Amino acid sequence: MTLLCRxxxxxxxxxxxxxxxxxxxxYYIPPAWVDPQxxxxxxxxxxAVCC
Incomplete structure (x- = not known):
């Protein structure tokens, strides 16, 4: 799960x-019209940064 705004x-x-x-x-996978691959x-x- 990831947090997204509306x-x-x-x-x-x-x-x-x-x-x-x-x-x-x-990781976000764009639609084919943005990136054909x-x-x-x-x-x-x-x-996020830890300690």
Missing amino acids: YHHTIIHQQDWEIVMRNGIP RKAIRNTMHA
Whole structure:
């Protein structure tokens, strides 16, 4: 699971994005019209920092 605001939650469903978890980190798979290879990407802007 990942936390999304209402706007981005809606976009995920309306535009055929997918979210996969890898080692507890969400990766976003864009729809084919954004990236034909559908390469998983990570949002590093809000990365959790530990100790």
